[in-house]
Amino acid sequence: MGSTGTVLRELRGAQKSAKGVSLYSRYVNRPAGRVLAAGAFRAGMTPNQVTVASGLFTYGALAAVALVEPSWTLAVLVHAALAAGFALDSADGQLARLTGRGGPDGEWLDHVVDCGKLVLVHTAVLISFYRFGELPSDAWLLLPLGFQLAAVVTFCAGLLREQLGKAAASARGPSWAVPQAASPVRAVALLPADYGVFCLVFLLLGAPGAFRAGYAVLAVVHTLFLAAFLAKWFRELKGLRAG
Numbered sequence: 154m155g156s157t158g159t160v161l162r163e164l165r166g167a168q169k170s171a172k173g174v175s176l177y178s179r180y181v182n183r184p185a186g187r188v189l190a191a192g193a194f195r196a197g198m199t200p201n202q203v204t205v206a207s208g209l210f211t212y213g214a215l216a217a218v219a220l221v222e223p224s225w226t227l228a229v230l231v232h233a234a235l236a237a238g239f240a241l242d243s244a245d246g247q248l249a250r251l252t253g254r255g256g257p258d259g260e261w262l263d264h265v266v267d268c269g270k271l272v273l274v275h276t277a278v279l280i281s282f283y284r285f286g287e288l289p290s291d292a293w294l295l296l297p298l299g300f301q302l303a304a305v306v307t308f309c310a311g312l313l314r315e316q317l318g319k320a321a322a323s324a325r326g327p328s329w330a331v332p333q334a335a336s337p338v339r340a341v342a343l344l345p346a347d348y349g350v351f352c353l354v355f356l357l358l359g360a361p362g363a364f365r366a367g368y369a370v371l372a373v374v375h376t377l378f379l380a381a382f383l384a385k386w387f388r389e390l391k392g393l394r395a396g
Contacts, residue, residue, distance in 0.1 A: 175350070178243075182349050185236075186243025191203035193248050200249040200259050203241055208266040210354065211238030217271045219280040225359030226355070235352040242267070266310070271308055275301035286361060288309065300372040303379045307346075314386040321393045345374045 155209040155345035174183075193203050221227050245263060249255030279297035281287060344350050351371055 173341060175347040176340045177344060177349040178345045179340060180239055182243050183247075185240035186247055187371045189240055190244040190247040190251065193244060194251060200245045200252070200254055201262055203245040203248055204259065204262050204266055206242035207238045207245065207357045208269070209238075210385060211266075211270050212239060212273060214238065214355075215270075215277040217270060218277040218358070219284075221286050223281065223358040223361055223364070228302065228356050228358035232352060232355045233353060236349065238270075239349050239352065257317070268305075270306065271304045276303065282365075286365070288365075296365075296369060296372055299376065300368070302378045303372070307375070307379045307382060310383060310386060314390065318393070345371070351375075 166275040190203070196207075211234070214231045217227060217231055217234075245257070245259070249259055275297040278296060279343070282294055284298065286293065288294070309371075353365065354371055357367050
């Protein structure tokens with residue numbers, strides 16, 4: 154693997170399946186992560202170092218949300234850092250598949266950083282609401298807590314569904330798990346639940362009322378997605394037991 158172009162071609166061939174991935178992740182975040190993974194490969198970085206870089210961008214942006222008074226400048230900087238952190242979150246896995254240097258330690262670190270991100274992002278919004286929000290009512294302080302609950306439960310339940318599904322597939326043999334093609338309709342439907350789309354709301358930080366409204370809409374949407382996901386995953390796991 155010599156040139157960056159060659160590395161990018163190798164990365165394209167090592168992509169994860171598009172099944173269950175929204176249009177944003179498929180056509181924006183993964184390609185951006187591919188470019189960053191190629192740069193990290195050329196720089197001699199390890200996948201774990203890329204994961205740490207992802208965390209630094211993300212956590213730094215969220216600390217700014219909590220500590221700095223909202224403005225349009227902050228909005229642009231926070232979104233840019235969150236988008237970079239999300240792209241690096243894709244890059245670490247791509248780099249691991251390219252180099253064959255992935256392992257349980259890297260997967261563990263990636264999930265720890267992701268879990269911390271889900272907790273911190275809504276904590277940062279809560280602190281910003283409290284310090285700078287001039288809220289119409291103190292009830293608005295409950296919104297980030299509810300959003301945080303929906304996000305963490307979705308993350309943990311989805312991770313458990315994935316691991317239990319893998320265990321069932323391993324026990325029943327490779328013929329049991331039949332690959333399914335990616336659905337364009339599902340890719341569009343998943344857009345509101347995509348973390349990259351969620352990060353776009355921070356571009357409204359310069360207009361606190363608009364930010365609160367956009368954040369509230371996303372909270373409702375994520376809660377509805379959580380209910381749908383929980384019902385779907387429960388049925389699937391029940392089916393595994395029945396089968």
